[in-house]
Amino acid sequence: MELLYWGNNGWGDEIFFASLVTIALAVCSYALGLILGLYIAMGKLYSNKIVKISLDGYTTVVRGIPELLVIYLLFFGGENIITQIASVFGYDGFINLPPFLIGVLAIGFISASYSAEVFRGSIKSVHKGQMEAGLSLCLSKDKIFDKITLPQAIRIAIPSLGNIWQLTLKDTALISVTGLAEIMRISRVATNSEREPFMFFIVAACIFLFLTSVSTKIQKIIEKKYNRSMVR
Amino acid sequence: MKKIGFLTIIIITILVVIQFNKKSSDEILRVGVEGAYIPWGGIDPSGNVVGFEVELANKICEKINRKCKFIKQDWDGIIPALLNNKYDVIMAGMTITEERKKKIDFTRGYADTGVAVGSLSLEKSNSIEELLKKLEGKKLGVQTGTISAKWADETLKNTIIRSYGTQEELNIDLLNGRIDAGMNDTSVWTALQKENEDIKIVSPILTSKDDPLFGEGIGIGVKKGRTELLSELNRVLNExxxxxxxxxxxxxWFGYDASLR
Amino acid sequence: MELELFINSTIEILKAVPTTLSLVTLSLSIGFIMAIFLVAMSLSKLMLVRFFANSYIYYFRGTPLLIQIYLMYFGFGYWLSMHENVKQSIFWDIISEPYWYAVSALMFNTAGYTAEILRGAILSIPKGQFESSYSLGLSYYQSMIKIILPQAIRQALPAYSNEVILMVKGSSLASIITIMEITGTMNKIRSETYAVYELIFIAGSIYLLINFVITRIFNYLENKYKIVSN
Structure with missing residues (x-):
C-alpha cells in the first residue's frame, strides 16, 4: 500500500495527475469529435455527391479499422503530414505537435466518426413539417437549422452521444502506447518498476469504473432534463 | 452552433501556429531517451531520468554551452521521432548499424558492450553454433526494433521468438520463466543480475566481428543534414x-570500462 | 517504399490474418456461450447470483479492453508464474503462452458486452410471448429456449454484428502482449523499415475487408430471419 503514497516514494501523485490527463484528453477529444461529427453529418446530409462520398468513406474507414492504427498513423506520421501541408504554403521547417495534441486529434477523429452517424440519424429524424413551419415564418435556411432542427436533433441524439462519451473515455487508454503519461501508461510503468502484478492495474481499472459510473449518472440527469418538455 | 465550431477551429489553428513559431532554441539540446534501459537510461520513482547516457549528455551539454532537455520516447518510435524533430539527438543505447545509417547519422561510438543472451535455465555456450543448437525449440524474448531482434529473426529458424515493446517487460517474463532466454545488449543482463543473481550470460558476447549486423558500438543519433551539430558532438566525444x-x-555505470576509444 | 518491399510486407502481414481470425472466432464463440449463462444469471431470482452477473457486466463494460488485457497477461499471468508448483505442472506450456491470455481477455470482454446486448433483447420481447407459451404447457426454461431466445437473438443481430466488429478491432491489442497478429506483424516490419503510411494502409485495408465480410454476413442473416409483420 505504501506504493500508493503521495510523493517521491509512492506513485499516488503520479496516478492522480495521470487521471487528470486522462480526463482532459477525453473531454478535449469528445468535444472535437462532437464538433467535427456535426459538420460531417451536415456534409453528409446537405452537400454535393463528392463531399458525401468522401465523408462516407471517412466514417466507414475510421470505424472499420482498429483504433490503434489511427493512433499509430497520427503519432508516427501526423507531424510529417502537417509539415508537408505547411511547406505547400511556403513554410520551411518542422512542425512539432505535443503528444497531448496528437492524442486529442487521434481520439477526436475516431469519436467524430461515431458522432457523425448519430447526428445524421437524429437530424434526419426531425420531422419535415418543422422545417416547413420555419419557412412559413420567413426564417432563412441557416436559421431554421440553427434554431429549429438542431436543438431537436441534439435532444434526440443525447442518449447515443452519452454512449460515445463512454467509448471515447475508454479509447483514451490506447494513447498510452504513444508514451503520454495518462493512467494506463503510469500503471504500466509502475507495474514494471515495482514488479507488483495486480495493484496498479486494479487501481487504474477502478479509476475508469469510477469515471464511467459518474458519467452515467450525469448522463441520466441530462437526459431527464431534456426529456422534461418532450411530450410524445 | 456554427459559432462554437468556428471558435474551436480558430483555437486549434492558434495552437498549431504557436507550435509553428516555437523555433528549436539554440540553447537547448533536446535528447531523446528511452528510459527503460538501465544502466543506459532509466526512470526513478520520482519520474527523473537517470543513467550513463543521462550523465554523459549533461557533460556534453556543459561543454557545448547548452542545456539538456530529456524527452522520453518508446524504443519502437525512437528513430521516426528524431526524423520528426521531436528532439535533436538520440542517446538510448543505440548501436551504429548500416541499416540505421541509411536513415540517420551517427557520431563516433562512445561505448560498446556487445550483444548477449541472458537466461536463468540455459547452459553456457562457447560458440554461436552451440548457442543456436541450445536455443532450438526454446522461447527467446527480444525487444522490437533492436539489432538482436533482427539477428534472431534472420538466424534462429527453430526458436520461438517473442517481441516485447520494452526491455522491462521482457525482464519480467524472463524472471518468471515465461520465456527461456532474452537477447539484448550485454549491459542489460549485468544490470538485471543485480536484481536476480541467477541470471547468467549464456552466449559469447557478440560484436560486429561475429556479424556485421551487430554494428560498431553505441553512438549518438543525429538527423541527417545537421553536420554542424554532428561535428561538435564528435569533437566533445573525442575530448x-x-x-x-x-x-x-x-x-x-557498467562496473568496467565499457567506453569506446 | 519500394514496390518489392510493399509486396513483401503485404505477404507477411497477410500471413498473420489467420492468427487474428482465430483469436476473434475462438473468443467470440466461447464468449457467446458465457454471455448466455450471464444473462440467465442476471435474470435469476437469487440476489447474489444476480449481483455477480451484474457486476461482471458492469466491470467489463466500464473499463478499457487494454486494461483487461494487461491485467490478464502482466497481472494474472505474472502472478501465476510466481508459483513454483504452477511451473512444474503439465499445464505450464499453456499457461506461459500469451495467445491464451489474449483469447481469455477478449472472451471475458465480449461475454460482458454480449450479455448486455442479449439482456436488452430478451427484455424487449413482449410478456405475452411468455404467457402464450405457458398456456401451451411449456415450462419456464422450455419457453425461454424455444420461444424467447430465438426471437431475442434475431432482435440482437444488428447490435451483435457491431460487437463482432469491435472484437476484430480489439484483437489488434493482442499485439501488445507479443502476439504476432496483423497489427503485431505490421509493427515488426515498421520497426525495421521505418515505413508508416504504407504499412498502415496495408493493415487497415485487411481489417476493412474482414469487417466488410462480417457486415455482409450479418446483413444476410438479418434478411433471412427478418420479422415478417403484416
Missing part, C-alpha cells in the same frame, strides 16, 4: 575520450 572522463563515467 572526453582523450582526457579519460568517458572511461570514468562508463566504469561508474
Amino acid at each position: 572526453m575520450s582523450a582526457d579519460g572522463s568517458l572511461s570514468n563515467l562508463a566504469t561508474k
